[in-house]
Amino acid sequence: MAGGAAFLASTAPWLSSCTPEKLAEVKKEKARVALIGSGSRGQYHIHNLMNIPHAELVAICDNYQVNLDAALTICPTAKGVKDYREVLSDPTIDGVIIATPLYNHASITLDAISAGKHVFCEKSMARTMDECLAVYNSYVNHNVALYYCMQRMYDEKYIKGIKQIKDGLIGDVVGMRCHWFRNADWRRPVPSPELERQINWRLYKEYSGGLMTELATHQLEVCNWAAGKIPTQVVGMGDIVYWKDGREVYDSVSLTYRYADGRKINYESLISNKYNGMEDQILGHNGTVDLTRGVYYLEEDNMIPGMRQLLDQIKTKAFASIPTAGPSWKPELKSDYVPHPLVSGGISVNAGQSMISADHDGSDEILSAFCQSCITGEKADDVVGEAYSSTMLCLLGNKAMEEGRMVEFPEEYKIPYMKF
Amino acid sequence: MKDIVITGKMIKAEILIALGCLVFAECLNLFAIIKYSRPVVELVSMIGYVVITAVLAYLILAVIRLVVKFVLWIVNRIKK
Numbered sequence: 001m002a003g004g005a006a007f008l009a010s011t012a013p014w015l016s017s018c019t020p021e022k023l024a025e026v027k028k029e030k031a032r033v034a035l036i037g038s039g040s041r042g043q044y045h046i047h048n049l050m051n052i053p054h055a056e057l058v059a060i061c062d063n064y065q066v067n068l069d070a071a072l073t074i075c076p077t078a079k080g081v082k083d084y085r086e087v088l089s090d091p092t093i094d095g096v097i098i099a100t101p102l103y104n105h106a107s108i109t110l111d112a113i114s115a116g117k118h119v120f121c122e123k124s125m126a127r128t129m130d131e132c133l134a135v136y137n138s139y140v141n142h143n144v145a146l147y148y149c150m151q152r153m154y155d156e157k158y159i160k161g162i163k164q165i166k167d168g169l170i171g172d173v174v175g176m177r178c179h180w181f182r183n184a185d186w187r188r189p190v191p192s193p194e195l196e197r198q199i200n201w202r203l204y205k206e207y208s209g210g211l212m213t214e215l216a217t218h219q220l221e222v223c224n225w226a227a228g229k230i231p232t233q234v235v236g237m238g239d240i241v242y243w244k245d246g247r248e249v250y251d252s253v254s255l256t257y258r259y260a261d262g263r264k265i266n267y268e269s270l271i272s273n274k275y276n277g278m279e280d281q282i283l284g285h286n287g288t289v290d291l292t293r294g295v296y297y298l299e300e301d302n303m304i305p306g307m308r309q310l311l312d313q314i315k316t317k318a319f320a321s322i323p324t325a326g327p328s329w330k331p332e333l334k335s336d337y338v339p340h341p342l343v344s345g346g347i348s349v350n351a352g353q354s355m356i357s358a359d360h361d362g363s364d365e366i367l368s369a370f371c372q373s374c375i376t377g378e379k380a381d382d383v384v385g386e387a388y389s390s391t392m393l394c395l396l397g398n399k400a401m402e403e404g405r406m407v408e409f410p411e412e413y414k415i416p417y418m419k420f
Numbered sequence: 421m422k423d424i425v426i427t428g429k430m431i432k433a434e435i436l437i438a439l440g441c442l443v444f445a446e447c448l449n450l451f452a453i454i455k456y457s458r459p460v461v462e463l464v465s466m467i468g469y470v471v472i473t474a475v476l477a478y479l480i481l482a483v484i485r486l487v488v489k490f491v492l493w494i495v496n497r498i499k500k
Contacts, residue, residue, distance in 0.1 A: 306452030307466040311473070 011163040013381040014153060017145075018369035022376065026054055031374035033120075034059035034087040035078075036108060037100035038071035041122060045097055046074045048364045055371040061087050064198065066191070084108055088115040094374040095145070097367070098122060101201040102208050106131035109146070113138045118145040118377075120370040124213040125391035129413050132395070136388050136415055145373035147380060148387035150221050151362030152280075154369065157294030158222065158362070161282075161342045165226050169296060170284025173226055176265040177281040178219040180211070183274040185243050186251075203247035210238075210249025211269040212394035219280050220257070221390035222291060223265045226282045230389050230418045231257035231265065232409050238401035242272035255397045260420050267397075289342070297337035304338050312336075385417030438478055445473035 031054060035042050038060050049057045061081040062068040072080050081087055087096060088111055095118035098108050106126035112119045113135075125148060126132045139146045152158045165173060188199050201207035202214055224230055236255030243251045251272060257265040280291040287298040304312075369380060392413055400407040409420070446463070449470050453462050 302456065302458075304456075305462050305466050305469070306454075306456040306458035307449045307462065307469045307473075309456050310448065310452035311469070 011166060012153065012159050014369075014383045015159070017376070017378045017380045018365075018372050022378075023054070023368075023372060026372060026375045029375045030054055030056040031094050031371040032056050032058050032092055033095045033097055033371060033374060034061060034081075034090075034093050035071070035097045035099065036061045036084045036087060037098060037104075037122075038062040038067045039064075039099065042067070042097075042099035043071055043074060044363070045099055045367060046071055048367050049097075049371075050075065051364065052368045052371055054375060055368070058093060059087050059090070085111070088112055088117060094118060095120065095370065097370075102213055103127045103201070103206065106135050109135050110138055113142050113144055113146065116142075116144060118370070118374045120147040120149065120367065122149045123387065123391070124148075124209065124217045124394060125387045127207070127209065127213075129392060129395050129410075132388055132391050133413055133415075136384060139384050143377070145370065145377065145379045146384050147366060147370045147373070148383060149363060149366060150218060150383070150387055150390070151366050152218055152222050152291070153225070153362065153383065153386065154365035155360075155362030157343050158225075158291050161289050161291045161294065161296070162222075162225055164296070164342060165282055165284070165289055166228075169287065170282065170289055170298075171286030173263065173282055173284050175263050175283040176223040176226065177283060178216075178223065178265065178279065179268040179270075179276055180215045180219065180278045181269065181274045181276045182271045184271060185245065186271055187245075200247075203249055205248045208249060209394055209398050211251070211253050211271070212397050213391065215269055216253075216255075216267055216397065217390045217394045219267065220265065220393045221386050222280050223257075223282075224389055224393075225386065227259060227263060228419065229259050229261075230409065230420055231393060232260045232420050233258040233406055234393065234396050234400045235406045236267075236397055236401045237404075238398070241270075250401065253397070253401060255400065257393060257397070288337075290339075291342075293339070294342045295339035296342060297339060301338055303340060382417070385415065388415060389418055437481060438474070441474040441477040441481065442470070444477055445470045448473060 033049070033055060035045060035049075035057060038046075039062075042060075042062070046057060046060070049055045057075050057078045059079045059081050060068060060071045060075065061084045062071065063082055068080050068082070072078060084096075087093060096108075096112050098105060098112070098119065098121040100108060100122075102124060105121050105124070106128075109119050109121050109126075126135055135146075186200075186202055190196050190199050197204055197207070202210070208214065234255055234257045236253060238250035238253040240247065240250055241252040252270045253268065255265075255267045257267065278292055282289045282291065286300070287296055289296040301309075372378075373380060392409070396407050396409065414420075449463060449466055452458070453460065
Protein backbone atom coordinates (compact mmCIF):
# COMPACT_ATOMS: atom_id res chain seq x y z
CA MET A 1 0.00 0.00 0.00
CA ALA A 2 2.75 2.42 0.86
CA GLY A 3 6.47 2.61 0.51
CA GLY A 4 9.16 4.25 2.58
CA ALA A 5 9.63 4.30 6.32
CA ALA A 6 9.64 8.11 6.41
CA PHE A 7 6.30 8.21 4.65
CA LEU A 8 4.80 5.73 7.10
CA ALA A 9 6.21 7.50 10.12
CA SER A 10 5.04 10.94 9.05
CA THR A 11 1.63 10.25 7.60
CA ALA A 12 0.20 6.86 8.50
CA PRO A 13 2.30 5.05 11.12
CA TRP A 14 -0.33 2.33 11.44
CA LEU A 15 0.57 1.05 7.97
CA SER A 16 3.98 -0.09 9.18
CA SER A 17 2.41 -3.24 10.65
CA CYS A 18 0.96 -4.34 7.32
CA THR A 19 3.56 -3.56 4.67
CA PRO A 20 3.58 -5.79 1.56
CA GLU A 21 6.94 -7.20 2.72
CA LYS A 22 5.45 -8.26 6.07
CA LEU A 23 2.41 -9.68 4.31
CA ALA A 24 4.66 -11.81 2.10
CA GLU A 25 6.23 -13.31 5.24
CA VAL A 26 2.86 -14.61 6.49
CA LYS A 27 1.33 -15.60 3.18
CA LYS A 28 1.31 -19.32 4.07
CA GLU A 29 -0.40 -18.73 7.41
CA LYS A 30 -4.00 -18.00 8.25
CA ALA A 31 -5.51 -15.98 11.06
CA ARG A 32 -8.33 -17.91 12.71
CA VAL A 33 -10.95 -15.30 13.50
CA ALA A 34 -14.50 -15.21 14.82
CA LEU A 35 -17.20 -12.67 14.07
CA ILE A 36 -19.31 -11.37 16.94
CA GLY A 37 -22.39 -9.59 15.63
CA SER A 38 -23.67 -10.71 12.24
CA GLY A 39 -25.97 -7.89 11.20
CA SER A 40 -25.54 -5.97 7.96
CA ARG A 41 -22.07 -4.68 8.80
CA GLY A 42 -20.99 -8.05 10.15
CA GLN A 43 -22.10 -9.73 6.94
CA TYR A 44 -20.18 -7.11 4.97
CA HIS A 45 -17.07 -8.11 6.93
CA ILE A 46 -17.73 -11.78 6.13
CA HIS A 47 -17.62 -10.98 2.42
CA ASN A 48 -14.36 -9.11 2.90
CA LEU A 49 -12.87 -11.89 5.04
CA MET A 50 -13.63 -14.46 2.36
CA ASN A 51 -11.42 -12.44 -0.01
CA ILE A 52 -8.49 -12.18 2.41
CA PRO A 53 -6.10 -15.08 1.73
CA HIS A 54 -4.55 -14.98 5.22
CA ALA A 55 -7.89 -15.12 7.05
CA GLU A 56 -10.13 -17.98 8.06
CA LEU A 57 -13.52 -17.28 9.60
CA VAL A 58 -14.08 -20.16 12.01
CA ALA A 59 -17.03 -18.96 14.08
CA ILE A 60 -19.92 -16.52 13.85
CA CYS A 61 -21.68 -15.39 16.99
CA ASP A 62 -25.02 -13.63 17.34
CA ASN A 63 -27.90 -13.82 19.80
CA TYR A 64 -30.35 -12.89 17.04
CA GLN A 65 -31.03 -16.10 15.15
CA VAL A 66 -32.22 -14.40 11.94
CA ASN A 67 -28.91 -12.62 11.44
CA LEU A 68 -26.91 -15.66 12.52
CA ASP A 69 -28.65 -17.84 9.96
CA ALA A 70 -28.12 -15.26 7.22
CA ALA A 71 -24.41 -15.01 8.08
CA LEU A 72 -23.96 -18.78 8.16
CA THR A 73 -25.50 -18.96 4.72
CA ILE A 74 -22.73 -16.69 3.45
CA CYS A 75 -20.02 -18.68 5.22
CA PRO A 76 -21.32 -22.22 5.86
CA THR A 77 -17.93 -23.50 7.05
CA ALA A 78 -18.05 -21.29 10.15
CA LYS A 79 -19.50 -22.56 13.40
CA GLY A 80 -22.61 -20.76 14.66
CA VAL A 81 -22.49 -19.61 18.28
CA LYS A 82 -24.99 -17.71 20.46
CA ASP A 83 -22.78 -16.61 23.36
CA TYR A 84 -19.60 -14.66 22.60
CA ARG A 85 -17.90 -16.07 25.71
CA GLU A 86 -17.82 -19.42 23.97
CA VAL A 87 -15.72 -17.83 21.24
CA LEU A 88 -13.39 -16.16 23.73
CA SER A 89 -12.76 -19.42 25.57
CA ASP A 90 -11.74 -21.21 22.37
CA PRO A 91 -7.91 -21.31 22.39
CA THR A 92 -7.73 -21.99 18.64
CA ILE A 93 -9.22 -18.60 17.81
CA ASP A 94 -6.63 -15.83 17.33
CA GLY A 95 -8.88 -12.83 17.10
CA VAL A 96 -12.43 -11.54 17.14
CA ILE A 97 -14.25 -9.05 14.94
CA ILE A 98 -16.88 -7.13 16.87
CA ALA A 99 -19.74 -5.75 14.77
CA THR A 100 -22.38 -5.44 17.47
CA PRO A 101 -24.39 -2.34 18.43
CA LEU A 102 -22.27 0.40 20.01
CA TYR A 103 -23.34 -0.18 23.60
CA ASN A 104 -21.77 -3.68 23.49
CA HIS A 105 -18.42 -2.61 22.07
CA ALA A 106 -16.66 -1.88 25.36
CA SER A 107 -17.78 -4.92 27.36
CA ILE A 108 -16.99 -7.42 24.60
CA THR A 109 -13.70 -5.71 23.77
CA LEU A 110 -12.61 -5.74 27.41
CA ASP A 111 -13.53 -9.43 27.75
CA ALA A 112 -11.73 -10.29 24.53
CA ILE A 113 -8.57 -8.42 25.52
CA SER A 114 -8.61 -10.16 28.90
CA ALA A 115 -8.97 -13.49 27.11
CA GLY A 116 -5.84 -12.66 25.10
CA LYS A 117 -7.64 -12.30 21.78
CA HIS A 118 -6.68 -9.75 19.17
CA VAL A 119 -9.66 -7.48 18.56
CA PHE A 120 -11.10 -5.69 15.56
CA CYS A 121 -14.07 -3.59 16.60
CA GLU A 122 -16.46 -1.46 14.62
CA LYS A 123 -16.45 2.24 15.37
CA SER A 124 -17.09 4.03 17.63
CA MET A 125 -14.94 2.84 20.47
CA ALA A 126 -17.65 2.82 23.18
CA ARG A 127 -20.92 4.37 24.25
CA THR A 128 -19.50 6.36 27.19
CA MET A 129 -16.30 8.23 28.00
CA ASP A 130 -15.57 5.98 31.00
CA GLU A 131 -15.85 2.91 28.80
CA CYS A 132 -13.48 4.46 26.25
CA LEU A 133 -10.89 5.10 28.95
CA ALA A 134 -11.31 1.59 30.35
CA VAL A 135 -10.74 0.06 26.91
CA TYR A 136 -7.75 2.30 26.26
CA ASN A 137 -6.13 1.38 29.58
CA SER A 138 -6.81 -2.29 29.05
CA TYR A 139 -5.23 -2.12 25.59
CA VAL A 140 -2.14 -0.38 26.94
CA ASN A 141 -1.73 -3.05 29.62
CA HIS A 142 -2.16 -6.11 27.39
CA ASN A 143 -0.08 -7.41 24.54
CA VAL A 144 -2.83 -7.82 21.97
CA ALA A 145 -3.60 -5.95 18.78
CA LEU A 146 -6.67 -3.74 18.81
CA TYR A 147 -8.15 -2.22 15.67
CA TYR A 148 -11.12 0.04 15.21
CA CYS A 149 -12.79 0.17 11.84
CA MET A 150 -11.80 3.74 11.05
CA GLN A 151 -11.48 2.76 7.43
CA ARG A 152 -10.44 6.18 6.18
CA MET A 153 -7.07 5.57 7.84
CA TYR A 154 -6.50 2.76 5.33
CA ASP A 155 -8.08 4.43 2.30
CA GLU A 156 -5.48 5.30 -0.33
CA LYS A 157 -7.01 8.65 -1.28
CA TYR A 158 -7.09 9.74 2.35
CA ILE A 159 -3.53 8.57 3.07
CA LYS A 160 -2.11 10.30 0.00
CA GLY A 161 -4.28 13.35 0.57
CA ILE A 162 -3.10 13.80 4.15
CA LYS A 163 0.49 13.24 3.02
CA GLN A 164 0.15 16.02 0.46
CA ILE A 165 -1.51 18.30 3.01
CA LYS A 166 1.41 17.72 5.38
CA ASP A 167 3.80 18.38 2.48
CA GLY A 168 2.23 21.83 2.04
CA LEU A 169 -0.08 21.28 -0.94
CA ILE A 170 -2.70 23.73 0.36
CA GLY A 171 -0.43 25.81 2.58
CA ASP A 172 -1.32 26.20 6.24
CA VAL A 173 -4.40 24.26 7.30
CA VAL A 174 -6.78 26.96 8.52
CA GLY A 175 -9.96 24.99 9.11
CA MET A 176 -12.02 21.91 8.37
CA ARG A 177 -15.51 21.52 7.07
CA CYS A 178 -17.25 18.17 7.18
CA HIS A 179 -20.80 17.14 6.60
CA TRP A 180 -22.80 13.99 6.07
CA PHE A 181 -26.26 14.35 4.61
CA ARG A 182 -28.67 11.54 3.88
CA ASN A 183 -32.35 11.38 3.23
CA ALA A 184 -33.50 8.23 4.97
CA ASP A 185 -35.06 7.46 8.33
CA TRP A 186 -32.22 5.14 9.40
CA ARG A 187 -34.76 2.50 10.39
CA ARG A 188 -34.58 -1.23 9.80
CA PRO A 189 -37.71 -3.38 9.40
CA VAL A 190 -38.77 -4.94 12.70
CA PRO A 191 -40.51 -8.35 12.54
CA SER A 192 -42.14 -7.89 15.95
CA PRO A 193 -42.48 -4.83 18.22
CA GLU A 194 -40.45 -6.23 21.12
CA LEU A 195 -37.41 -6.30 18.81
CA GLU A 196 -37.63 -2.56 18.01
CA ARG A 197 -34.81 -1.50 20.32
CA GLN A 198 -32.64 -4.51 19.49
CA ILE A 199 -32.85 -3.90 15.75
CA ASN A 200 -33.19 -0.11 15.63
CA TRP A 201 -30.62 0.41 18.38
CA ARG A 202 -29.10 3.38 16.49
CA LEU A 203 -32.20 5.44 17.31
CA TYR A 204 -32.02 5.12 21.11
CA LYS A 205 -29.58 6.91 23.38
CA GLU A 206 -29.14 3.93 25.65
CA TYR A 207 -27.48 2.03 22.81
CA SER A 208 -26.18 4.67 20.42
CA GLY A 209 -24.66 8.11 20.20
CA GLY A 210 -26.71 8.79 17.06
CA LEU A 211 -25.23 10.67 14.13
CA MET A 212 -22.11 11.53 16.11
CA THR A 213 -20.92 8.02 16.93
CA GLU A 214 -22.26 6.47 13.76
CA LEU A 215 -21.10 9.00 11.18
CA ALA A 216 -19.17 11.95 12.60
CA THR A 217 -16.57 9.78 14.29
CA HIS A 218 -14.98 8.94 10.91
CA GLN A 219 -14.84 12.54 9.84
CA LEU A 220 -13.56 13.98 13.10
CA GLU A 221 -10.74 11.44 13.01
CA VAL A 222 -9.74 12.71 9.56
CA CYS A 223 -9.74 16.31 10.80
CA ASN A 224 -7.45 15.45 13.71
CA TRP A 225 -5.23 13.46 11.38
CA ALA A 226 -4.86 16.51 9.13
CA ALA A 227 -4.47 18.97 11.99
CA GLY A 228 -2.12 16.76 14.02
CA LYS A 229 -4.01 17.90 17.09
CA ILE A 230 -7.17 17.39 19.09
CA PRO A 231 -9.76 20.15 19.59
CA THR A 232 -10.10 21.53 23.09
CA GLN A 233 -13.66 22.90 22.93
CA VAL A 234 -16.97 22.09 21.31
CA VAL A 235 -20.32 23.83 20.95
CA GLY A 236 -23.30 22.52 19.07
CA MET A 237 -26.98 22.12 18.61
CA GLY A 238 -28.91 18.96 17.91
CA ASP A 239 -32.60 18.40 17.24
CA ILE A 240 -35.13 15.96 15.95
CA VAL A 241 -36.37 18.06 13.06
CA TYR A 242 -38.07 15.66 10.69
CA TRP A 243 -38.10 12.01 11.81
CA LYS A 244 -40.42 12.42 14.79
CA ASP A 245 -41.12 8.71 15.06
CA GLY A 246 -40.27 8.03 18.67
CA ARG A 247 -36.52 8.05 18.22
CA GLU A 248 -34.34 9.60 20.88
CA VAL A 249 -31.24 10.57 18.91
CA TYR A 250 -31.00 13.76 16.86
CA ASP A 251 -31.68 13.68 13.14
CA SER A 252 -29.99 17.06 12.69
CA VAL A 253 -26.73 18.15 14.29
CA SER A 254 -24.52 21.17 13.81
CA LEU A 255 -21.32 21.58 15.82
CA THR A 256 -18.14 23.59 15.95
CA TYR A 257 -14.98 22.07 17.37
CA ARG A 258 -12.20 24.50 18.23
CA TYR A 259 -8.49 23.70 18.40
CA ALA A 260 -6.29 25.58 20.87
CA ASP A 261 -4.76 27.59 18.00
CA GLY A 262 -8.18 28.84 16.85
CA ARG A 263 -8.73 26.52 13.91
CA LYS A 264 -12.16 25.01 13.79
CA ILE A 265 -14.04 22.01 12.48
CA ASN A 266 -17.50 22.89 11.26
CA TYR A 267 -19.53 19.72 11.36
CA GLU A 268 -23.06 19.17 10.16
CA SER A 269 -25.21 16.10 9.64
CA LEU A 270 -28.81 15.82 8.57
CA ILE A 271 -30.81 12.77 7.50
CA SER A 272 -33.76 14.45 5.83
CA ASN A 273 -31.95 16.02 2.85
CA LYS A 274 -29.09 14.54 0.86
CA TYR A 275 -28.28 17.39 -1.52
CA ASN A 276 -24.82 17.99 -0.04
CA GLY A 277 -23.89 14.33 0.39
CA MET A 278 -20.78 13.54 2.37
CA GLU A 279 -17.65 15.67 2.29
CA ASP A 280 -14.46 15.88 4.31
CA GLN A 281 -12.87 19.20 3.40
CA ILE A 282 -9.53 20.37 4.70
CA LEU A 283 -9.16 24.10 4.12
CA GLY A 284 -5.74 25.62 3.57
CA HIS A 285 -4.74 29.20 2.80
CA ASN A 286 -3.60 28.05 -0.66
CA GLY A 287 -6.32 25.56 -1.43
CA THR A 288 -8.83 22.97 -0.33
CA VAL A 289 -8.64 19.20 -0.22
CA ASP A 290 -11.83 17.22 -0.50
CA LEU A 291 -10.71 13.85 0.78
CA THR A 292 -14.03 12.18 0.13
CA ARG A 293 -13.71 12.74 -3.60
CA GLY A 294 -9.93 12.45 -3.61
CA VAL A 295 -9.43 15.86 -5.20
CA TYR A 296 -7.95 19.23 -4.35
CA TYR A 297 -8.62 22.77 -5.50
CA LEU A 298 -6.11 25.62 -5.51
CA GLU A 299 -6.90 29.26 -4.69
CA GLU A 300 -4.46 30.47 -7.37
CA ASP A 301 -4.50 27.60 -9.80
CA ASN A 302 -1.34 27.69 -11.90
CA MET A 303 -1.87 24.13 -13.00
CA ILE A 304 -4.69 25.08 -15.37
CA PRO A 305 -3.43 25.53 -18.97
CA GLY A 306 -2.82 29.18 -19.84
CA MET A 307 -5.22 29.22 -22.79
CA ARG A 308 -8.01 27.89 -20.58
CA GLN A 309 -7.29 30.46 -17.88
CA LEU A 310 -7.37 33.23 -20.49
CA LEU A 311 -10.63 32.04 -22.02
CA ASP A 312 -12.18 31.65 -18.53
CA GLN A 313 -11.15 35.21 -17.74
CA ILE A 314 -12.66 36.52 -20.99
CA LYS A 315 -15.84 34.54 -20.34
CA THR A 316 -16.10 35.82 -16.75
CA LYS A 317 -15.67 39.43 -17.87
CA ALA A 318 -18.04 39.09 -20.81
CA PHE A 319 -20.81 37.35 -18.90
CA ALA A 320 -20.31 38.81 -15.43
CA SER A 321 -23.58 39.22 -13.56
CA ILE A 322 -24.91 42.75 -13.37
CA PRO A 323 -24.57 44.24 -9.88
CA THR A 324 -27.96 44.24 -8.23
CA ALA A 325 -27.21 46.73 -5.48
CA GLY A 326 -25.14 49.31 -7.27
CA PRO A 327 -21.61 49.10 -8.69
CA SER A 328 -19.98 48.63 -5.28
CA TRP A 329 -21.63 45.28 -4.54
CA LYS A 330 -21.60 42.03 -6.44
CA PRO A 331 -22.62 38.67 -4.99
CA GLU A 332 -19.55 36.62 -4.08
CA LEU A 333 -20.69 33.39 -5.63
CA LYS A 334 -18.58 30.27 -5.35
CA SER A 335 -15.92 30.27 -8.06
CA ASP A 336 -15.53 27.45 -10.52
CA TYR A 337 -12.50 25.71 -9.07
CA VAL A 338 -10.83 23.03 -11.14
CA PRO A 339 -10.50 19.70 -9.31
CA HIS A 340 -7.11 17.99 -9.39
CA PRO A 341 -6.86 14.31 -8.42
CA LEU A 342 -4.92 13.37 -5.29
CA VAL A 343 -4.30 9.88 -6.58
CA SER A 344 -3.44 8.87 -10.13
CA GLY A 345 -5.68 6.27 -11.72
CA GLY A 346 -9.22 5.37 -10.79
CA ILE A 347 -10.37 5.71 -7.21
CA SER A 348 -13.50 4.60 -5.46
CA VAL A 349 -15.72 7.43 -4.25
CA ASN A 350 -18.66 6.84 -1.96
CA ALA A 351 -21.43 9.41 -1.70
CA GLY A 352 -22.11 8.33 1.87
CA GLN A 353 -25.68 7.19 1.44
CA SER A 354 -24.74 3.75 2.78
CA MET A 355 -21.44 2.52 4.09
CA ILE A 356 -22.62 -1.06 4.60
CA SER A 357 -21.40 -2.23 1.24
CA ALA A 358 -19.00 0.52 0.29
CA ASP A 359 -16.31 -0.76 -2.05
CA HIS A 360 -12.65 -0.02 -1.50
CA ASP A 361 -13.21 2.52 1.25
CA GLY A 362 -10.41 1.05 3.36
CA SER A 363 -12.61 -1.44 5.24
CA ASP A 364 -11.09 -4.42 3.46
CA GLU A 365 -7.55 -3.12 3.94
CA ILE A 366 -7.95 -2.53 7.67
CA LEU A 367 -9.52 -5.95 8.12
CA SER A 368 -6.63 -7.51 6.22
CA ALA A 369 -4.18 -5.60 8.44
CA PHE A 370 -5.98 -6.93 11.51
CA CYS A 371 -5.74 -10.53 10.27
CA GLN A 372 -2.05 -9.94 9.63
CA SER A 373 -1.68 -8.75 13.24
CA CYS A 374 -3.48 -11.89 14.44
CA ILE A 375 -0.67 -13.89 12.86
CA THR A 376 2.29 -11.69 13.76
CA GLY A 377 0.99 -10.28 17.05
CA GLU A 378 2.19 -6.83 15.97
CA LYS A 379 0.09 -3.90 17.15
CA ALA A 380 -0.82 -1.16 14.69
CA ASP A 381 0.51 2.20 15.84
CA ASP A 382 -1.95 4.97 16.65
CA VAL A 383 -5.17 3.20 15.60
CA VAL A 384 -6.44 3.03 19.17
CA GLY A 385 -5.31 6.58 19.93
CA GLU A 386 -7.15 7.89 16.86
CA ALA A 387 -10.29 5.90 17.66
CA TYR A 388 -10.22 7.02 21.28
CA SER A 389 -9.79 10.68 20.31
CA SER A 390 -12.54 10.76 17.71
CA THR A 391 -14.99 8.81 19.87
CA MET A 392 -14.34 11.15 22.80
CA LEU A 393 -14.99 14.14 20.54
CA CYS A 394 -18.28 12.62 19.40
CA LEU A 395 -19.39 11.99 22.97
CA LEU A 396 -18.33 15.50 23.98
CA GLY A 397 -20.28 16.84 21.00
CA ASN A 398 -23.37 15.01 22.20
CA LYS A 399 -22.80 16.39 25.69
CA ALA A 400 -22.49 19.93 24.35
CA MET A 401 -25.73 19.57 22.38
CA GLU A 402 -27.66 17.98 25.23
CA GLU A 403 -26.52 20.56 27.78
CA GLY A 404 -26.66 23.51 25.41
CA ARG A 405 -23.25 24.84 26.40
CA MET A 406 -19.62 24.89 25.35
CA VAL A 407 -17.78 21.81 26.59
CA GLU A 408 -14.02 21.69 27.22
CA PHE A 409 -12.07 18.46 26.73
CA PRO A 410 -11.99 17.03 30.29
CA GLU A 411 -8.53 16.65 31.85
CA GLU A 412 -9.35 13.22 33.27
CA TYR A 413 -9.95 11.80 29.81
CA LYS A 414 -6.77 13.11 28.19
CA ILE A 415 -4.32 10.36 27.20
CA PRO A 416 -0.61 10.68 26.37
CA TYR A 417 -1.34 10.13 22.66
CA MET A 418 -3.25 13.39 22.40
CA LYS A 419 -1.67 16.70 21.38
CA PHE A 420 -3.76 19.78 21.97
CA MET B 421 -32.91 29.08 -60.18
CA LYS B 422 -29.82 31.26 -60.21
CA ASP B 423 -26.43 29.55 -60.04
CA ILE B 424 -24.06 30.68 -57.31
CA VAL B 425 -20.52 30.98 -58.56
CA ILE B 426 -17.75 30.56 -56.02
CA THR B 427 -14.60 31.85 -57.62
CA GLY B 428 -11.07 30.72 -56.88
CA LYS B 429 -10.39 34.21 -55.55
CA MET B 430 -13.19 33.87 -52.99
CA ILE B 431 -11.95 30.47 -51.84
CA LYS B 432 -8.43 31.83 -51.51
CA ALA B 433 -9.74 34.77 -49.46
CA GLU B 434 -11.66 32.43 -47.11
CA ILE B 435 -8.63 30.19 -46.66
CA LEU B 436 -6.49 33.22 -45.84
CA ILE B 437 -9.04 34.48 -43.30
CA ALA B 438 -9.26 31.01 -41.70
CA LEU B 439 -5.49 30.79 -41.52
CA GLY B 440 -5.42 34.27 -40.03
CA CYS B 441 -7.87 33.13 -37.34
CA LEU B 442 -5.68 30.14 -36.57
CA VAL B 443 -2.60 32.36 -36.26
CA PHE B 444 -4.58 34.77 -34.08
CA ALA B 445 -5.70 31.89 -31.78
CA GLU B 446 -2.17 30.52 -31.54
CA CYS B 447 -0.94 34.05 -30.70
CA LEU B 448 -3.57 34.15 -27.93
CA ASN B 449 -2.22 30.82 -26.68
CA LEU B 450 1.33 32.21 -26.71
CA PHE B 451 0.16 35.31 -24.85
CA ALA B 452 -1.59 33.11 -22.24
CA ILE B 453 1.51 30.95 -21.82
CA ILE B 454 3.60 34.07 -21.11
CA LYS B 455 0.93 35.72 -18.93
CA TYR B 456 0.31 32.66 -16.74
CA SER B 457 3.89 31.32 -16.82
CA ARG B 458 2.90 28.03 -18.35
CA PRO B 459 5.22 25.50 -20.06
CA VAL B 460 5.94 26.08 -23.78
CA VAL B 461 4.64 22.60 -24.57
CA GLU B 462 1.15 24.11 -24.29
CA LEU B 463 1.76 25.63 -27.74
CA VAL B 464 1.15 22.09 -29.00
CA SER B 465 -0.83 20.42 -26.19
CA MET B 466 -3.54 23.11 -26.25
CA ILE B 467 -4.07 22.77 -30.00
CA GLY B 468 -7.68 21.67 -29.39
CA TYR B 469 -8.46 24.93 -27.60
CA VAL B 470 -6.60 26.84 -30.34
CA VAL B 471 -8.63 25.24 -33.13
CA ILE B 472 -11.94 25.85 -31.33
CA THR B 473 -10.94 29.47 -30.66
CA ALA B 474 -9.97 29.85 -34.34
CA VAL B 475 -13.32 28.45 -35.49
CA LEU B 476 -15.16 30.80 -33.12
CA ALA B 477 -13.10 33.75 -34.37
CA TYR B 478 -13.84 32.76 -37.97
CA LEU B 479 -17.59 32.55 -37.25
CA ILE B 480 -17.64 35.89 -35.44
CA LEU B 481 -15.69 37.41 -38.32
CA ALA B 482 -18.13 35.87 -40.82
CA VAL B 483 -21.07 37.49 -39.03
CA ILE B 484 -19.30 40.86 -38.98
CA ARG B 485 -18.44 40.54 -42.69
CA LEU B 486 -22.04 39.69 -43.56
CA VAL B 487 -23.32 42.67 -41.60
CA VAL B 488 -20.80 44.98 -43.29
CA LYS B 489 -21.72 43.58 -46.74
CA PHE B 490 -25.41 44.04 -46.01
CA VAL B 491 -24.88 47.64 -44.85
CA LEU B 492 -22.79 48.41 -47.95
CA TRP B 493 -25.49 46.85 -50.15
CA ILE B 494 -28.14 49.07 -48.52
CA VAL B 495 -25.95 52.18 -48.91
CA ASN B 496 -25.31 51.40 -52.58
CA ARG B 497 -29.00 50.90 -53.21
CA ILE B 498 -29.84 54.23 -51.56
CA LYS B 499 -27.16 55.98 -53.66
CA LYS B 500 -28.65 54.53 -56.84
